[in-house]
Amino acid sequence: MNSREIIVNVLGNVFNEKAYSNIVLNKTLNKAEISAKDKAFITEVVYGTVKYRYTIDVILSHYVKKGFKSVEPYVLNVLRSSIYQIRYLSKVPDFAVVNEAVELSKKHSSGKVAKFVNGVLRNYLRNKDEEYVKGNIEDILAFKYSFPRWMVKFFMNDFGKEKCEIILKGLNQVPGVTVRVNNIKKSYEQAYSELSELGYTIEEGEICPEALRIIKGKSIENNPLFKEGCITVQDESAMLVGMVMDLEENMTVIDLCSAPGGKTTHMAEIMNNTGKILAFDIHENKLKLIRDNSERLGINNIEANTLDASEFHEDLEGVAHRVLMDVPCSGLGIIRKKPEIKWNKNKNELKDLVNIQRKILKNGSRYLKKGGILVYSTCTLNKEENEKNINWFLKENPEFKLEKIYVGDLDNLIYHQEGYVTILPNKYMDGFFIAKLKKS
Incomplete structure (x- = not known):
């Protein structure tokens, strides 16, 4: 099974069976015999497609004339993940995304479906710069940050426009990794020094005295300080x-x-x-x-x-x-x-x-x-x-x-x-x- 097949299967679990993306993704990647580079790519596309689903679906609705119910779920997720790559990722050439999507559709379904997928994606490529949403501020923010309209309205009512946009932007951030130093086993200074020696780029937390941010470095769960219980992963808000x-x-x-x-x-x-x-x-x-x-x-x-x-x-x-x-x-x-x-x-x-x-x-x-x-x-x-x-x-x-x-x-x-x-x-x-x- 190649990377894009894994992506579409995971998206099927998340969108069609209401699975948690982190759980199904971890289980799938642990079983798959693929490189670390492929795992990183799969993770990026899965989370990105889930995050930007609203925006992607608004775009697709312009090109799927008979509506989403006319498209089988697997093929719809092929299209969603492809639009994500074209719109939000610069490292994959557009033609390669289209070709992979077409081949995946052929493998899963008929040549007719592959032709449909090819047509939708090439239509989008010809109209990438189209203004897909016009209207009130809620519609514009929903499309820009990819949130369901009811949620945008919800935040707008509770916090006002300015803070609503801050919230939407914040909720789309890729989460940084923060760890809490366990004072029972190690002082903050010792943990900071030892993580640096292990090749991690780190900085002090924003507000909590026990917090350390991991800016760059290998998986924390495989770190000796984590295994020994000197640090644990925790968000600063929770601290x-x-x-x-x-x-x-x-x-x-x-x-x-x-x-x-x-x-x-x-x-x-x-x-x-x-x-x-x-x-x-x-x-x-x-x-x-x-x-x-x-x-x-x-x-x-x-x-x-x-x-x-x-x-x-x-x-x-x-x-x-x-x-x-x-x-x-x-x-x-x-x-x-x-x-x-x-x-x-x-x-x-x-x-x-x-x-x-x-x-x-x-x-x-x-x-x-x-x-x-x-x-x-x-x-x-x-x-x-x-x-x-x-x-x-x-x-x-x-x-x-x-x-x-x-x-x-x-x-x-x-x-x-x-x-x-x-x-x-x-x-x-x-x-x-x-x-x-x-x-x-």
Whole structure:
């Protein structure tokens, strides 16, 4: 199977079966006996085609006169990946893209289909500079940044035009790699020095004291510092959660939605492996990720168990100094890592999540000791799931007060008057929301 066949098969899984691009891509590439160069090409085209699907489909609709339903899904994904290469990649000559697409179509289907594919792509090449979208600002932004129109309107309503465009641009960035230095095993200076000696180009993180950015270098998972548990991959937005919790040694902490354990292990490191962290998740199979991460990082103060956070558990009432609820959310802030979220989410799903989030908030607040701190976080940019949930909770629970969060001055941080913070996405930080509440 050649590179372009793999690309089309992976796209079929993502678009037609709603698979996660990163999972299906990793599984496929691990099995394939191909060069590192081919793997990089496949990765680039798959993520690029998923990311720019809206724009690509608008273009294709001009040349597929009978509509997409007249084209079998496999052939449609041949066309999508080809338009992506022609429009967004300069390293592959246009004629080569067309020839490969035609050969792939012949192999999969009839000569008639191959002729159709050839005609569509050559039509596009003749009209590459055509202005495909005219109309209002939402249509223009949807085409320019390749987001479904409802999502553009959604961000525009919540953030206004200027910030909406910043968000769309940020969510299309290729994510940079950031690692967190594990202070239990290695100092920041030692990790920095050893990574440099191993040939990595690195720089300090933007805002978190434990953060290191990998600018250039081999896969982090194969790095000896990673294998020894001296570093772990984590986005800086996620690191901020542990930073704002005012953690101290020997505390009891509850993490209600903890898998895969990035924030859980960060809290353990901040507490110098003392005290106790009760890490819960509803899925038993995900707890292994927490335990494996803890073992690699040399952490032994985490107890991982299954628990449905949307149900109240009497035995946990009033036991914790700190409670973290990084709740299940729509994930609109992490589209740069999971671009299929653009196509797999709809407005109705966003509303369904709010009820679950409020149940978790209500239950988690009861596990806190008096004077304790509760941190609520999401990786989404939806005010219904963020600000409105917190405002609802405060009305229902007057014994809680918002604590002001301040972590530094960055262009992508929005400090709200009430005290919570919204993080807009960019190359090194996911879109995020964090609120900190104290129980009086």
